[in-house]
Amino acid sequence: MLNVQNLLSGKGKYFIGFIVLLFISAICVAFSVTDVDDFAIARREILLRRIGHELLLQSGDSKSRVLPVKKITENEYQIKFENEFTFQPDSLVNTIRRLLAKDPFATDYVVNVLNGDNSSVTYGYAISKNKKDDIVTCLGRKQPSARYIVNVKFKSEGVNSAKNGYLLGSIPFLALVGFIFLKSVKPKRNLPVEQQADTFTLGSVMFDSKNQKLIIDGLATDLTGTETRVLSIFASAPNETIERSRLQKEIWEDEGVIVGRSLDMFISKLRKKLEIDPKIKIVVIRGKGYKLEISG
Numbered sequence: 655m656l657n658v659q660n661l662l663s664g665k666g667k668y669f670i671g672f673i674v675l676l677f678i679s680a681i682c683v684a685f686s687v688t689d690v691d692d693f694a695i696a697r698r699e700i701l702l703r704r705i706g707h708e709l710l711l712q713s714g715d716s717k718s719r720v721l722p723v724k725k726i727t728e729n730e731y732q733i734k735f736e737n738e739f740t741f742q743p744d745s746l747v748n749t750i751r752r753l754l755a756k757d758p759f760a761t762d763y764v765v766n767v768l769n770g771d772n773s774s775v776t777y778g779y780a781i782s783k784n785k786k787d788d789i790v791t792c793l794g795r796k797q798p799s800a801r802y803i804v805n806v807k808f809k810s811e812g813v814n815s816a817k818n819g820y821l822l823g824s825i826p827f828l829a830l831v832g833f834i835f836l837k838s839v840k841p842k843r844n845l846p847v848e849q850q851a852d853t854f855t856l857g858s859v860m861f862d863s864k865n866q867k868l869i870i871d872g873l874a875t876d877l878t879g880t881e882t883r884v885l886s887i888f889a890s891a892p893n894e895t896i897e898r899s900r901l902q903k904e905i906w907e908d909e910g911v912i913v914g915r916s917l918d919m920f921i922s923k924l925r926k927k928l929e930i931d932p933k934i935k936i937v938v939i940r941g942k943g944y945k946l947e948i949s950g
Contacts, residue, residue: 694759699723699731701753701760702806706733708749709804713739726805733804734770740799741767743777747790750806751781762809770801854889857933857948861889870930877927880905884920888936888946898943 706720718737726732746767754760761783767776776797780789852864860869866882868875877885883905887896901917921936921944928934933949 694757695725698757698760698808699725701757702731702733705750705753705806706735706804708753709741709746710735710739712745712749713741713799715739727807729810730805730807733806735802738799738801740797741802742794742796743779744793746777747779747793754781754806760808764807766805766807767797768803768805770803776800776802854886856889856892856928856946857931859928859931859934861885863889868927868930873930875927875930878923880920881924881927884917885924885946888944892946892948895939895945896943901943 702723703720706723710716710718710720715737718735718739721734721736724732724734746765750765754763762781764778764780766778768774769776777792779791780787782788852862854861854863858870861867862869863882863886866877866879868877884901887901887904898917906916925936928936935947935949937945937947939945
C-alpha cells in the first residue's frame with residue numbers, strides 16, 4: 655500500500671501531468687487542423703467562383719451573376735449561373751487549370767459540364783498531377799448557348815493529406831514537449847537524512863560539511879573549504895575507492911587549474927585531523943586513488 659502511495663505522490667503524479675499535457679496538446683492540434691481544413695475549403699470555393707466569373711466573361715456576359723458555389727459531397731462542388739452562356743472547351747480547360755493551380759491540394763480532379771435543362775453531360779475531362787494521366791478530349795468545338803452547370807470533383811486525398819501531414823508533423827513536437835516536461839519535473843533522488851542535514855557520521859566523528867567542522871565528544875576541529883569538499887566526496891561513499899582523477903576534477907577543475915601535488919597535500923592534512931578516531935583512515939589504493947576506511 656505504501657508503494658502505491660509513493661507512486662501516486664512521486665513519479666505517478668508527473669506521469670498524470672504528462673498525460674494531461676498530451677491531451678491538451680492533442681485538442682490544440684485538432685482545432686488547428688480544423689482551421690487548416692476550413693481555410694482550404696473557403697479558398698477553394700473562392701477559386702471556383704472565379705472560374706465561373708471568367709467563363710461568363712469569355713462568353714461575352716459581364717452582367718449576369720455566378721450563383722453561390724454549392725458543395726454537393728465531401729469533395730465535389732457545383733458552379734451554377736443565372737443565365738445561359740456559351741463556352742469553348744479549350745478556354746474552359748485552360749481557365750480551370752490556371753485557377754486551380756493556386757489550390758495546392760487540387761492536383762487531381764474531374765470536371766463535368768452539365769446541361770441544366772436535362773442534366774446531361776455536355777463536356778467532361780480529368781486532370782492528374784501526373785500529366786500523362788490527363789484525359790482531355792473534344793477541344794476546339796464551341797458549345798451552344800445553354801444554362802450550364804459546372805461540377806468539379808477533387809480526389810479525396812487533397813485536404814485530408816494535408817490534415818494527416820499536419821497531425822504526423824505534430825507527433826515529434828508533442829514528443830519533444832513531453833520529454834522537456836518530464837525532464838523538468840523529474841523528482842530529485844532523496845538523499846540520506848545525514849546528507850540532507852549536511853552532516854555525515856563517520857565512526858565516532860560527526861562531519862558537519864555546512865559549518866566545515868569535525869566534531870567528536872563535543873570538541874570541534876575546523877576544516878578549510880577545500881578540505882571540506884574533499885572529505886564530502888569521501889563521506890558520500892565510505893569504504894569505496896575514489897579515483898584520483900575524480901577528486902582532482904571535482905575539487906579543482908572549476909578553478910581552471912588542476913595541481914596533482916595539491917591533492918596529496920590536502921589528503922595529508924585530512925589524515926592528521928581524522929587521527930582523533932583511529933578507526934577512520936584515508937588509505938592509498940595504488941594505481942587507482944584513495945579510500946575512506948571506517949572500521950568497527
